[in-house]
Amino acid sequence: MEIVKSIPIFILAGLCEIGGGYLMWLWLKEGKPLWYGLLGALILAFYGVVATWQTANFARVYATYGGIFIVMSLLWAYKFDNYTPDKYDIIGAGIALLGVCIIYYAPRQ
Template sequence: MAVLKSLTIFLLAGICEIGGGYLIWLWLKEDKSIWYGIIGGIILALYGIVATWQTANFGRVYATYGGIFIVLSLLWAWKVDGFRPDRYDIIGALIALIGVCIIYYAPRTIQ
């Protein structure tokens, strides 16, 4: 259950960061209303809050989030922008995801 909870938090954080960043991108690069930027900034601030809900330390959380962000970014680009990841994108994302799962979920002994 703890793994499912942490994955849900990572997913929510990813949606906040990518969604907020995307709205700012649209504002600055696609000449959308300033409201896109304001709402994007608010959502990015929420990302910072959501990430603190993880139970591990800052370094491990952010290292793990980096790999999850790679996967979520490719999925967002595919579903929202019509970008089609190629096999190298998928292979690289899977390698990153395996690596961060080892970092975050590997059993550790108390030292």
């Protein structure tokens, strides 16, 4: 049950951090209007709130989110920046995801 509850929260957190960061990137690096940056900052602040919805402790939440962020960043770049991950990107992301799943979901006594 913990997996069913935590995965959507991790995905929402990823969308907030990557989406907010992407809007900031577009504003600062691509010359988009100021409102891109302001909206990006607001979304990034919301990311900080979303992460607190997880039930595990800070260390496990942020470590696990890091691995999920790796995968989501590659997917975001593929969708929005025409970036095609190579086999090493995919292998590395898979290893990171496996590692953080062990950190977060392994049974503990």
